[in-house]
Amino acid sequence: MHPFDIKTVLFAKHAQHVVLIHFPIALFIIGVLFDFLAQWRKQPQPLLAAAAYYNLLVAAIATVPVVATGILAWQWELEGQKLKGILLVHLVMGCASSVLICVVWFIHRRSRRNQEEVLLPGYCLPVEAVAVVIVALTGHLGGFLSGVNGPG
């Protein structure tokens, strides 16, 4: 297979999910890091807060094709058969991760709309921390399933 064979890349029935998944993971974790830095300092950090917001926004948008390609991979490659074991846990945790990423972004969006100065609710950082853990575990299971540690 040629690495730049566009047809193979586009029509590989489950390759897209494995590629696209890296975007929301990276954007979300960096967004949370920026948010933590923005809130941790006593002085307002509008640039860091804005960077966090836009990272979370793009992460939330990126979850849509990721979930779609994941479900398509399930339907095409496994013909929608009943999942169990690691595959089922990965599916459930993946959906939970997507919802949490969108919830975190929504909390930020609501805070930005309501006030001139962005003041996030106290529960935001704990929610973000939980979301990072769930996202990391889901990614770990995905890597395990895709065989990144295998010989291929």
Added chain:
Amino acid sequence: MRRSVFITGLAAALVLGMGVFGTGRKGSVTSAQEKTSTMEVKIDNFSFGPVTLTVPVGTTVTWTNRDDIPHTVVSTDDPKTFKSKVLDTDEKFSFTLSKAGTYPYFCSIHPKMTGKVIVQ
């Protein structure tokens, strides 16, 4: 004299009969083994082993997942000659190949995992 000849004849007939019966049974067992012969392909460490398996027509091939993660066994032809469900650790999938030919297959979760069964 007549009696002893009769008893000897009867004994000979019995021995001969048992011999023929035994030979017949042995023959039938062999042919049954040939009909239901099975070969195993082990799935481990993201690979099928053996990668290429050559079997006679009518052989049942059993794939066993010895890996820690799920795999499938799907023939590459269209329509699919055989296609397993997702096999978790220690689960098996069997298929009897009744036609001669070459049957390449792969794991649909990990398409780099490929194998081949040659039926002669």
